Amino acid sequence: MSDSFFTPHHMCSFDLETTGPNPRTARIVTSSCLDIDLPESSSTGVEPHLVTHNWLADPGCDIPAEATAVHGISTEQARREGSPHAKVVKETVAHLYTAWEEGRTLIVYNASFDLTILQHWEPTFEVRGLVLDPYVVDRALDKYRKGKRTLGIVCEHYQVSLDNAHNSDADAWSAAQLATRLADVYPQLLTTPADDLMALQTEWHRERQQSLREYLERVRRDSHSVETEWPLLGPLVQH
Template sequence: MEQTHTSAPPWHLGRMCGFDIESTGVSPERDRIVTACVVQIGGGQPAAAANWLADPSVEIPDGAAAVHGITTEQARAEGRPAGEVVEEIVTALTAVVLSGIPVVAMNAAYDLTMLDREARRHGVQPLADTVGSDLRVVDPFVLDRRVDPYRRGKRTLTDLCRHYQVPLDGAHSADADAVAACRVAWRIASTHGEIGNASVDDLHAMQIGWAREQAESLADYFRRTPGKEDRAKTVRGDWPFVPSQRGGAA
């Protein structure tokens, strides 16, 4: 009897895990997690979400609170100890990664770097040290710049949702942003064969190169733009996170 071999469905038609952090600021090295979401969607199964609110033990600047809506007072009253939250986030993502599910994160190098630094700060084993080379990430920010490099305008998640006609309810809440990132990734993969037809392993590897090329292009732009030359030094091409320069707590 002749055997038939069925190939696995494209990754974007299977289970995905959205991950998003809202924080005290824009520096993944110095700032702290305030809220986070890990949500599994797709693959013909019901959505499964976990959400966290942490007390970061530092003041939440008014500018950050205006973005995500969590004040210092609310975080202190309702948030859980940051160390516990960080450990639970790492545990949740570890289970996802070891199940072979890709982590979808908009501008992953920000969220995953911040999670790494927070883990080291609170004595939690970092995600990368736990899952090693099993980590597979899909980053709509990198994918969008790959498929449409010359489009003018900003490329925030809100902008990408508008461009790809993806609904975004409650922008800058971690759960809404995590789901929206998955939807944008699905939209890009559905319309660009280079991305949708790649295996998750190959796509992860390709994004490492694309992110590096995109960073080099941005740094070159800064160097050539009067008044922005110094910004070239701050551009990092590491992806999906910036390796820690220290082994211990920050």
């Protein structure tokens, strides 16, 4: 990766909707990969070439009501219309590998969640190319801005549209637009070699999470769920 760079003109944006919030146990309900291309010489207003790949999975278990309330997919719909969970995992991983082989930057908002889920169900999964995580970048480069950093709130801050939130392809598209906007605001993202950009994001995330852990410990609150790894979570360690 050392000679490559992030370019908003050649991306694959990825998002999952799942059965729950724990990336080590959650199963996939929907998976979306958006391949996005835009000629570098294009003038403002030229529409990108967008190819969308969507999967609906039967997770092999009941989808909790609270998860259905977020993404709108019921157990009955997933069983009736979904592909086997293992097949969706395999095809999603294969598509990410192809995207990296094509030199695409993988855009994933809160990458350690989505990518850890893939590795949990496909233990051989590995990161083979550049990942840009707008969640990590925004928290690091605008660290003193107050408020939550959910996808919706961050999109609003950068004036990026987010329609049909918690639909995986809609979230993936908004994350891609957000990555492009971040590159406008922070042009160093375009000139930092891929290996260095990966290392920076890893360190930014570790520092931010370690600071959060120390704060929680100071105020005598539970910090065991604060994890510092990126873009894949390691074994769960009790603190």
